[in-house]
Amino acid sequence: MGVILRNLQNVVQLRRARLRRDVETLRHILGVQKFDLGIICVDNRKIQHLNRLYRKKNEPTDVLSFPFYEDLRPGKLPCALHRDEFNLGDVFLGVEYVMQQCKESSCDFHGTLTVVAAHGICHLLGYRHETEEEWDEMFQRESYILSEFNRLTGSHLEPLTKRSTQDR
Numbered sequence: 112m113g114v115i116l117r118n119l120q121n122v123v124q125l126r127r128a129r130l131r132r133d134v135e136t137l138r139h140i141l142g143v144q145k146f147d148l149g150i151i152c153v154d155n156r157k158i159q160h161l162n163r164l165y166r167k168k169n170e171p172t173d174v175l176s177f178p179f180y181e182d183l184r185p186g187k188l189p190c191a192l193h194r195d196e197f198n199l200g201d202v203f204l205g206v207e208y209v210m211q212q213c214k215e216s217s218c219d220f221h222g223t224l225t226v227v228a229a230h231g232i233c234h235l236l237g238y239r240h241e242t243e244e245e246w247d248e249m250f251q252r253e254s255y256i257l258s259e260f261n262r263l264t265g266s267h268l269e270p271l272t273k274r275s276t277q278d279r
Contacts, residue, residue: 113147114138120154122207126221133225133260137232140259143188148235149201150228158205171208173271174227176234177201183237185248202231226268229256 114134138144155171163169178200180189191197213220238249253270
């Protein structure tokens, strides 16, 4: 079981080995090493197309998640019975969009990409942020994941999700 990492864009230079290592660390923290996970890096055009197609929002975004288990309750691991069910789903990272946001706010791109990947993986595990209660639950989970990530790696990452009415 592992991480399938695809880079389908050539706008932003990507450190694939670092991203893979960081995602593997996130999987370890979440206890989902038995499950396959797809990470697909795309440009603004592709993420905007997916966002329009699946969320009816005609704009680029930082991350879109497509869970294998659509009705998973937050905090519960999937109950896979067969080999082909050991799959969490796919996370599309809008790396061009993330890079633009990092330039505007003077943030580290690769660290931010790890935070965005953590957010996407949380969505694969049933976390949502459509209500205040869901937002609180997801923010707490992301905070825990990133604090563990920081402890294990010496990083200083924080969740990107701030209290706001912004719909992701």
